[in-house]
Amino acid sequence: MSISADSHERGYYVPDDVDTTSYDEARPGEFPFRRGIHPDMYRKRLWRMRQYAGFGGPEETNQRWKELIARGQHGISAAFDLPTQLGFDSDDPRAGDDAGRLGVAVDTLDDFIALFDGIPLDSTAATFNINSSSAVIYAMLLETAEAQGVSLDELTGTLANDPLMEFVARGLYRLPPDGAMRLMADTFAYSLERTPAYYPVNLRGTLVYEAGGSVVHEFAFAFAAACAYLDAVRERGADMEVATAKFSYLFFSDSNLLEEAAAFRAARVLWAELVRDRYGVASPSGQRLRFSAAIGNFNLRAQYPELNLVRNTLGALGAVLGGCQAMLVAGMDESFAIPSEYSSLLGLYTQQVIAYESKLTEVVDPLGGSWYVEALTDRLLAEMRALLAKVEEAGGAVAALAEGLMQRAITDAAYEYQVAEESGERMVVGVNTPGSPPLEDPDFDLHEHDNTMVDRRRTALAQHRARRSxxxxxxxxxxxxxxxxxxxxxxxxxxxxxxxxxxxxxxxxxxxxxxxxxxxxxxxx
Amino acid sequence: MATTPKLRILLTKVGMDGHDRGIKVIARTLRDAGHEVIYMGRRQTPEGIARAAAHEDADVVGVSVLSGTHASVARSVVAALREAGLDTPVVMGGTILHREIPDLKEAGVATVFPVATKLAVIEEWFAELAEKLDDAALS
Structure with a gap:
């Protein structure tokens, strides 16, 4: 049911604006999970706080991770440098001076083992944000777990492993789509068999939103990619009940918190219906939409960077009201550089303030039954469904990306977003509000890249190569x-x-x- | 009546950074301002850019870098163009601080659009370049 023109005109919502049958009987933990995937949600278990972190070599990143864990972080969200994400060694000429710059450089198994020095893999869940070379990182993880004496049966954590979204939105592709699908599916199939507690795909809806797409693009395109992967693993004989239970997602949460919360509620319904109707999945674990929320990206601004803490708080509130399972919050300084240790900690503390001080965790789905939010949930659900159907009509995600359907939608939306800001139609504080200051460099310390990194990596790789048979x-x-x-x-x-x-x-x-x-x-x- | 002078603009990304949201918005803005715009796509090499600049007879090359590697990219792109015998001006934009601009200009970059530069500022710079090249062609 769509929001009627009346309610927009009126400016407030009344029971007649919404189909109450869609939510009257809805309970958290029950199909279609509109109100949350668990009956108790944060009353029983908080979302996992995992700051996206990594830079330099394995040793520097290991220290940063330990610092975050010491401050109460629940797990790890690994940031790899661009050469690693694309599958190039640090000393490859094509890597230029990107080694260790935007994330940690990992060239060898020894690097990976050093990355987890003193971080036990049986008790620390790590998310690996890597799509095009994820098969290699997964294999490194298995070797490292065994080196630590951790049984593969018990290995937990999450692998992004969503290469299609790199073609659609972010551009960190390497193999063409057929090869990328092969690596993804091999990794997934192996994990189903050998690491049953592990989550071998975490779809990156967030990349669509960060590239300029709308919230509807974000969810519809992520689900379209999910269908492409599920079709591929079904073809290899995977049990869909088991396979769908291993899917999880990363979605963005912007400052417009009620829309974000409504979108998460709608997405849960769409996913539950999709896996039931398209793949015949009957088990709740396959029908539950598990997602992490990414807070802060293009919406953070260079002017008055401290205001990004406010923006991140709004985004994080939307994610909590929307029922996320994990969260990462960007640094307030990320318009300029990857986050400093201080700004990364502030992102963690932002989550902790909401978790421990806001009392939002005491009640499940507090927005449930709000005429406005329920109407918005239904509208977004209808729009996501329609767009997903459009991608499916175009032949699914792989065909649609070859044809450019998703990329064009995102590029158009990014342009409109920017034009609305430049024209003043959409106000951004400190950017186009009255008295906005001229641009200046920030007066606090930013993350400094170590310019000796490439040489250090080269030396380490040369020594490594000399040692091998x-x-x-x-x-x-x-x-x-x-x-x-x-x-x-x-x-x-x-x-x-x-x-x-x-x-x-x-x-x-x-x-x-x-x-x-x-x-x-x-x-x- | 004289028409407003227009440019052939080559836009590109160098290195591994995939973020092209900004450069695509700029491409469209400059196109709408009447310029001819070619976006080469991601992961271009300095040599490939020089070849394209010659082949397309570009008036100006715009490079977007959001990975922090702008200093080395500036040097390599300018060097590749000059080696190819081209004096095409190079402009850069991306995750760049004001205090880094002098170094980039020292490396031969004509102008830099640092973090959060408004589209109007960018459009104006290209319009002025068009006027300048037009005047030079007439004189």
């Missing part, structure tokens, strides 16, 4: 190439290659040899 490495890489050619699952061959000293770059080079590299076409605007 060339024969064993060659054999392992040949076996990986054979698995790639034969459509065998590549995770075991990757693990063997890692044990024999293969680097991230060498393993991804083998994948590129099989599938080639994606080259985005340029365009006359």
């Amino acid at each position: 060339a024969g064993d490495l060659e054999t392992a890489l040949k076996e990986l190439a054979a698995a790639l050619a034969a459509s065998d699952n590549i995770i075991d061959p990757i693990r063997v290659a890692l044990r024999n000293g293969a680097t991230m770059g060498e393993i991804m080079t083998a994948c590129v040899a099989r599938y080639g590299e994606y080259d985005e076409p340029g365009m006359v605007i």
